[in-house]
Amino acid sequence: MSAPRDRRSPADEPLGSITRPLVDDSAIAPACHACGARDLTRVRVALPDGRPAVFASCPACESTAWFVVDGDGRALGPDGTPRT
Template sequence: MAGRRKGRRDEEAAPLGSLSAPGQVHAPGTATCGVCGSDRLTRLHLALADGTDVTFVSCHQCEHRAWFPLDGDGTALERDEVVRRSSRS
C-alpha cells in the first residue's frame, strides 16, 4: 500500500473526548444560566488546585461564566474564591 510506513502496525484509534459527552455529572445549578435562563451552556468538569471538583459554566447567550462545586447546593463560587482555591501556594 502506498503511503504506509514500513513497520507500523494498524492500531485502532482511541475515541476522542467530548465537552458535551452524555452521562457526565455536573454540579447542581448548572442546567440553565443564572443570569438569562438560557440552556445553551458549555459545561466543563474541572478540579481546582485545592482538590475542589467544580463545573465551569459559560453561557452562549449572554456570556456569563460561573464555577459550581460538585458537592454544593447550586450556589456559584465567587471569582475571588475560585482564584484562591486555584493558587498553588
C-alpha cells in the same frame, strides 16, 4: 462559609478525558446565573482547593460561573465567592 460535609467521589472522575461528556453535568450547572439560559457550555475542572467543579459558560450572555460538584448548587464567581 464551608460545608460541614467533606464527601469525595473519586469514582466519577474519568482519567485523561475532560473533553468527552462522560457525565451529565446539567444537574450540577443547570442554568446561567445571569440570564437563566440552559444551553451552557460545561467543562469539568478542579478548584484550587481540590474540589471537583463544573465551569459553565453561557453562549447567550457570555457570563461564566463555577459550580462545585456535590455542592449547594450556587454559581461561583472567578475568585470562588458566590455570585448573587
